[in-house]
Amino acid sequence: MKKGNLKHIKSSGFKVPKGYFTHVEAKILASTRNPSVLNEPKTNPFKTPNSYFSNLNDQILQKLETEDHANKPKVVNLQSRSSMYYIASIAASLLLFLAVLMNKTNTEELSVDMVENYLVQQDLSSYELAELLADANLLSDDFTIVETNYNEEQLETYLMDNVDIEEIIEQ
Numbered sequence: 734m735k736k737g738n739l740k741h742i743k744s745s746g747f748k749v750p751k752g753y754f755t756h757v758e759a760k761i762l763a764s765t766r767n768p769s770v771l772n773e774p775k776t777n778p779f780k781t782p783n784s785y786f787s788n789l790n791d792q793i794l795q796k797l798e799t800e801d802h803a804n805k806p807k808v809v810n811l812q813s814r815s816s817m818y819y820i821a822s823i824a825a826s827l828l829l830f831l832a833v834l835m836n837k838t839n840t841e842e843l844s845v846d847m848v849e850n851y852l853v854q855q856d857l858s859s860y861e862l863a864e865l866l867a868d869a870n871l872l873s874d875d876f877t878i879v880e881t882n883y884n885e886e887q888l889e890t891y892l893m894d895n896v897d898i899e900e901i902i903e904q
Contacts, residue, residue, distance in 0.1 A: 852862070
């Protein structure tokens, strides 16, 4: 509650009968001056039934016996459960081992002839081939091209046999 909400409360909520404090002192003094009240035999307000303690042991033992039967826990044999876990783990490891052995796929290695035939059949241009090589990351830093020395006669014979001169002139 906030302090602002408490401002509208005028009374505390505790009430005392009128004239209570004027008569309390007189009542207390009157009761202490009366010797009969002070000399009365004091009685214990807490009373037990007759023969309570003679039957108490029997009642407690009877309750303990019924609680023992009601709250008796189940006995679970841990050895059978642990052996079941061992058997299950061995079976799972055998299945995994067999799955690995059975799942071998034979991969054939690509030969140079197969790659060459593929490139010929695909009819790729030199630009597309260079792009494929760059994407495949085959061109690395240590990649070197072996230079072969051709003499002019070999080049002329190759150009005469394989290239159309009119095409070269048009380009």
